[in-house]
Amino acid sequence: MVYDRTRPFNDLPLLPPQESIEDDIDILKKLVTASGALATTNSSLYRLPNPTMLANTIALQEAQTSTAIENIFTTEDELYKAVSDTLREENIKPQQKRY
16 A cells, blocks of 8 residues: 555544453553553652652643743753752742743
8 A cells, every 4th residue: 555645544443442452461461561660660759859850840841842932941950940949939030930
């Protein structure tokens, strides 16, 4: 079959799948592996001094990118310092306060 970018690919199966995944051994094995990896990550997360900072990095990176579009530039280091509990409010630059 030749790819045609003007025509959508309509041979995809409908969702949700009609067959049961409980009978698929390969999927169940991968589920166990993924569950173990998540448990390891979860236990490692609580060793950090501020576990929520890891989750906040995604929002901070998005904020940095969107403000760069508006010609407001700041470094990731400045953003992390702005949201940390150790930095006092009066030391934050005006362009960092919106985060």
